[in-house]
Structure formats: C-alpha cells, structure tokens
Amino acid sequence: MNGEDIEEELCEHCGLCCKIFGDNVIPTAENLFCWIEQGRQEVLKYFFACKNDGTWKNCADLKPEELGDLITVEMRDPINHDYLCGCPFLRRLGRTRYTCGIHDIKPEMCCTYQPWIWGETYFNRCRALKKREKKSRFPS
Ligand code: SF4
Numbered sequence: 089m090n091g092e093d094i095e096e097e098l099c100e101h102c103g104l105c106c107k108i109f110g111d112n113v114i115p116t117a118e119n120l121f122c123w124i125e126q127g128r129q130e131v132l133k134y135f136f137a138c139k140n141d142g143t144w145k146n147c148a149d150l151k152p153e154e155l156g157d158l159i160t161v162e163m164r165d166p167i168n169h170d171y172l173c174g175c176p177f178l179r180r181l182g183r184t185r186y187t188c189g190i191h192d193i194k195p196e197m198c199c200t201y202q203p204w205i206w207g208e209t210y211f212n213r214c215r216a217l218k219k220r221e222k223k224s225r226f227p228s
Pocket residue numbers: 089090106109113175176177178179187188189190191194195198
C-alpha cells in the first residue's frame with residue numbers, strides 16, 4: 089500500500105495492509121479529478137459518490153464540475169453495487185507477493201500509508217515493520 093518513494097524499498101509486498109483495508113479505500117476529490125482527466129474509467133467505475141442532494145452516481149459518470157458537490161465516496165462493485173470483500177486493484181504476483189494494479193495513480197491514502205511509523209497508520213502485522221524491529225533487536 090505504501091507509496092512514498094523513499095520508503096518503497098522497505099515494503100515486503102505481502103499485501104496484508106491492502107487486504108486489511110478491504111473496501112475502505114476512499115479517493116480524494118483530487119484523485120477523482122486526475123482519473124477523470126486521464127479517462128481512467130476502469131478505476132472510476134469501482135467508486136460511487138453521494139451528492140449533496142442525496143443521489144448516488146457511479147464515479148465513471150462524474151463530471152469535474154460535480155466534484156465540489158460530493159458528500160462521500162464509497163468503493164463498490166460496479167455491476168451490482170454491493171460492497172466488495174477487498175480492493176479490486178490488488179494483484180497477486182506469487183504465493184505471498186502482491187502488488188497494486190494502479191500503483192502510479194493509487195489513492196492518496198494508499199500513497200501516504202506508512203505502517204512502520206507510529207501513529208494513525210501504524211500496523212503491527214506489517215512484514216516490513218517486523219523485519220525492521222528484528223533488525224534493531226539483533227543488529228548484524
Ligand atoms: S489501491 Fe492499491 S495500494 Fe490501495 S489498497 Fe488497493 S491495491 Fe492496495
């Protein structure tokens with residue numbers, strides 16, 4: 089999930105943080121604007137926006153001028169509108185190796201996620217964090 093270039097090497101790509109987040113991935117208005125500008129319908133279609141008037145709209149049908157009019161955005165199945173079991177962009181590369189299928193344009197919350205830093209996003213099951221803690225306990 090992490091996207092900070094400087095920290096990217098730390099990530100062991102176990103995919104656990106993405107799995108734990110499930111469908112709680114929420115793009116910012118800026119993310120939506122970029123995806124609309126780039127015509128990324130295959131990404132936008134997984135999100136539904138609730139507008140000020142209470143109506144819901146698939147983000148693939150949103151116009152840039154509507155972005156200031158949104159109350160909330162949720163990740164949903166584009167076909168039946170159900171909640172998803174997990175992020176549809178998570179790709180499995182190997183037995184325990186995963187990657188983000190939209191790494192270059194992933195939501196801001198994924199880009200700023202740093203499970204190895206104490207605070208809101210701290211995630212003690214992060215494999216990179218465990219490796220780092222082990223290293224500090226048993227320096228080579
Ligand atoms: S968008 Fe990418 S980084 Fe974010 S939860 Fe999904 S797979 Fe993980």
